[in-house]
Structure formats: structure tokens, C-alpha cells
Amino acid sequence: MLEKKTLELEKVVLVGIINQEQDEEKSKEYLDELEFLAYTAGGEVGARFTQKIDIPNPKTFIGSGKIEDIKHYVDENDIGTVIFDDELTPAQQKNIEKILKAKILDRTSLILDIFAQRAQTSYARTQVELAQYQYLLPRLAGLWTHLERQRGGIGMRGPGETEIETDRRIVRDRIALLKKKLEKIDKQMETQRGNRGALVRVALIGYTNVGKSTLMNVISKSDVFAENKLFATLDTTVRKVVIGNLPFLLSDTVGFIRKLPTQLVESFKSTLDEVREADLLLHVVDISHPNFEEHITSVNQVLDEIKSADKPTIMVFNKIDNYEHQTIDEDDLVTEKTTKHFTLEEWKNTWMNRMGDTILFISALNKENLEEFRKKVYEEVRKIHITRFPYNNFLYPEYEEGF
Structure with missing residues (x-):
């Protein structure tokens, strides 16, 4: 008898900031949307953390005290993923990951993940893959530290940090190849649009x-x-x-x-x-x-x-x-x-x-x-x-x- 599989939602935590550009109400609204994005991607939100901060910390985006609060919650509740509402720099992502020992995503990577799940046709998959590689390229330096825990990435594994330059070249070559492929499909679609009379x-x-x-x-x-x-x-x-x-x-x-x-x-x-x-x-x-x-x-x-x-x-x-x-x-x-x-x-x-x-x-x-x-x-x-x-x-x- 076949066992009925149930979809197991991934436990996640959301992090947002309050600053001059987005007040408390706006921040809440963005986090509501981020929660819907997380749900769409297959996540279940355990908690939200926000911090009033005018200029993001260049090392960890948010302050050290707030990072400790999040770490405590992550450890206590067996949280596997922490999602930031704003785009993180490669350095910030790597530093936060070292402290929290969890998978760190930002809004961009979350949206890319949803697009990857939703892409049905070869054309859509090519578009998404190109966007993923463009996002990945500047983040290769920290990639190998979390590949094992993520159990995959975008089809790339490597022996360690010494291979970064080689992998950057591989990724750039892949980006160039995908762009050529999309250009070819774009021309075909342009012809199709022209043929619609x-x-x-x-x-x-x-x-x-x-x-x-x-x-x-x-x-x-x-x-x-x-x-x-x-x-x-x-x-x-x-x-x-x-x-x-x-x-x-x-x-x-x-x-x-x-x-x-x-x-x-x-x-x-x-x-x-x-x-x-x-x-x-x-x-x-x-x-x-x-x-x-x-x-x-x-x-x-x-x-x-x-x-x-x-x-x-x-x-x-x-x-x-x-x-x-x-x-x-x-x-x-x-x-x-x-x-x-x-x-x-x-x-x-x-x-x-x-x-x-x-x-x-x-x-x-x-x-x-x-x-x-x-x-x-x-x-x-x-x-x-x-x-x-x-x-x-x-x-x-x-x-x-x-x-």
C-alpha cells in the first residue's frame, strides 16, 4: 500500500527594517507580502523580527543585538531558513550565515526560487536560470560553505574556495550561453508576434x-x-x-x-x-x-x-x-x-x-x-x-x- 505523502512546510523566520523610507506600517505591509511569498515557496513563518535602523550594518545588515535575538529563536525552534525583506550583499549573507548557522535568503532569492518552481516551459525555465546565475555570480565566494546544508544549488558543486575563479568563469560562460539561447527564442517569438497579423x-x-x-x-x-x-x-x-x-x-x-x-x-x-x-x-x-x-x-x-x-x-x-x-x-x-x-x-x-x-x-x-x-x-x-x-x-x- 502506497503511503500518502504530505507536503512538509519549511520553518522560516522573516526579518525587516524600519527606516526613513519605510515606517512601521510600511514595514509590516512588506513583511505581510514576504510571508505570502514564503508560503508560496513552501515555507511556514514562525516569527518576524524588525529593527529600526537608518543605515544597514555593512557586515550583518541589522545590529548585533537583534542578530543575537534571532539566533536564540532559531536555535530554540529548530529554524532552517531566515529570510530578509531587503537584498543582502554577498558579504552580509555570508556573515549572517556564519552567526545563525541557517540558510539565509533575501527577497530576491526567494522570488527567484518561486519562479524556478513555477516555470513550466523551456523558455520560462531558461529565463529563470539566467536570472539565478546573474544573482549567484557575486555570491560564489560563500557558496561552498552552505552547499552541503542546502543539498544542492543550481547544479554546481565544488571542492572548496580554491575553485572560486574557475567556477566564476563557468558561471559567466553559462550566462553568455543562456543569453544567446534567449536571444534566439526572442527572435522566434518576435516573428510569431509579427505573424499574428x-x-x-x-x-x-x-x-x-x-x-x-x-x-x-x-x-x-x-x-x-x-x-x-x-x-x-x-x-x-x-x-x-x-x-x-x-x-x-x-x-x-x-x-x-x-x-x-x-x-x-x-x-x-x-x-x-x-x-x-x-x-x-x-x-x-x-x-x-x-x-x-x-x-x-x-x-x-x-x-x-x-x-x-x-x-x-x-x-x-x-x-x-x-x-x-x-x-x-x-x-x-x-x-x-x-x-x-x-x-x-x-x-x-x-x-x-x-x-x-x-x-x-x-x-x-x-x-x-x-x-x-x-x-x-x-x-x-x-x-x-x-x-x-x-x-x-x-x-x-x-x-x-x-x-
Whole structure:
């Protein structure tokens, strides 16, 4: 009789800092996200540690007293992994590991690990491997001290520190090889995009875990993997969609996240090309998330980096079925009303009002307001289409209910 295997979660501890750039509330929010990342990677958070520090310690990132607190907890609770919310230098990572005698990760290496787990196609795996090697290269000096405990790395083992220069050359050669491989695939994908004809291209973009894949499934009646974890989708999925009698191409792209590793932005260039070459963006936002405004800012920053911020965009506020707001009693004369107390209607009268009719509120999961969504997408695609093909605009009339 076969034994049923249960997934054993790895015990982890999170470490964050409070400084001028991120106050206590912001630090808590980042650690909430880091905990979700750890859970996605297969970890169970035992404790969180934060420290107020203006300038990170060049040797151990945080102060010696806080390191001792963490060491005590790690030893007492048999913790195998400690995850820092900010990127550590190779020296900091090595020094902390010597003190704590545990595996030390930072946000970048954690995200890379999740991407490695989630990569399904050869192309996605190549992209992730390139990002991993680029992250690994400056950290080779301390690699051999923890390889045995990690039981693997990225397919490299060595006899000791004397081999570092040899291994650096091996890694650089591997990076060059992977870049050539990606260039070749990028050209193939560019040709594929060129061969899609003159159909209008629409790209779903947004922060990770906002419901893009669920929306993709609803619109295109396809079966794209969707899950309540971060980075459920890595590979770009493109579907031909028809609303009314108007066809267009819809692509689902990898989700963005704050502090996205630069190695990933570079290696996922082709995925971002889908956004660059899109005629219309559907910026999906999880309005039920308390910090959705910051998510919008993070996505807009990436759009700015890839010179796509000025594209026609429809803001799609998803998960209205999960939206909750705090209420204030009429007798409460102390509590100041903030955005936490806003109803959806009140939100619509804020900065959102300035966006005019390029804004929608839906629930992709419960299929709420999808008729309004279909109508708006049809209208925007039609505008682009008749500009491109003015001679056949009579084929696509104004949107009608039940199209």
C-alpha cells in the first residue's frame, strides 16, 4: 500500500527594517507580502523580527543585538531558513550565515526560487536560470560553505574556495550561453508576434495575484492556470477573443511585484515585449487589497521603465466581492475618516473620477459587471480597429446588450 505523502512546510523566520523610507506600517505591509511569498515557496513563518535602523550594518545588515535575538529563536525552534525583506550583499549573507548557522535568503532569492518552481516551459525555465546565475555570480565566494546544508544549488558543486575563479568563469560562460539561447527564442517569438497579423492586441497587466488569469479564463473561455498564490502564471498566454463580431488578441502576462529583482526584469524581456507591443492595456487591480494604490504605482513604474506608460489603458478594479471597509459609528467623534473607511462609491469620487469612463469595477470570479466590462473592451478595441482599417468600420457597429 502506497503511503500518502504530505507536503512538509519549511520553518522560516522573516526579518525587516524600519527606516526613513519605510515606517512601521510600511514595514509590516512588506513583511505581510514576504510571508505570502514564503508560503508560496513552501515555507511556514514562525516569527518576524524588525529593527529600526537608518543605515544597514555593512557586515550583518541589522545590529548585533537583534542578530543575537534571532539566533536564540532559531536555535530554540529548530529554524532552517531566515529570510530578509531587503537584498543582502554577498558579504552580509555570508556573515549572517556564519552567526545563525541557517540558510539565509533575501527577497530576491526567494522570488527567484518561486519562479524556478513555477516555470513550466523551456523558455520560462531558461529565463529563470539566467536570472539565478546573474544573482549567484557575486555570491560564489560563500557558496561552498552552505552547499552541503542546502543539498544542492543550481547544479554546481565544488571542492572548496580554491575553485572560486574557475567556477566564476563557468558561471559567466553559462550566462553568455543562456543569453544567446534567449536571444534566439526572442527572435522566434518576435516573428510569431509579427505573424499574428493586424489584429488589435490587448494585454492583461497588474500586480501579482490580482486575478488576471481568472479574468483571462472568463473572457476567452480558456483554461489558464489560476491559483491564490503569488506568480501562479509565468508564461505569457495569448488567446484570440471575439466580443460581438470583433476579434482581437488577448495576452496574460507575468504579475509585477514591489522590489522586483532587476535580474528578472532583464531575463523576462520577451514577456514584457507583449506589453510593449500591445495596443490596449487592461490594468487589473485587486481593490480588496488594503494597499492597492501602491500596487498601481509599482505597476506604473515598470510600465514607465519599459516605455509603455502612455498606452491606452482601462483600469479594471477586480474582486469587488471581497471588498470590505471599516465603519465609523455616528457617535464616534474621535476617529478620523481615512481611505480605510471608503465605500466603493466613495472611491469612485476620489482620483478615480478623473479617469472618466476608462475605469471598471468587476468580480471575475463571480462574473459581476462582466457585461459592462465586455462593452468597454469592445468600444476601446473598436476605436483602434477602425483607425487601422477605416474602410471596414461599418462591419463593427456600436455595442449592443448581449453581443
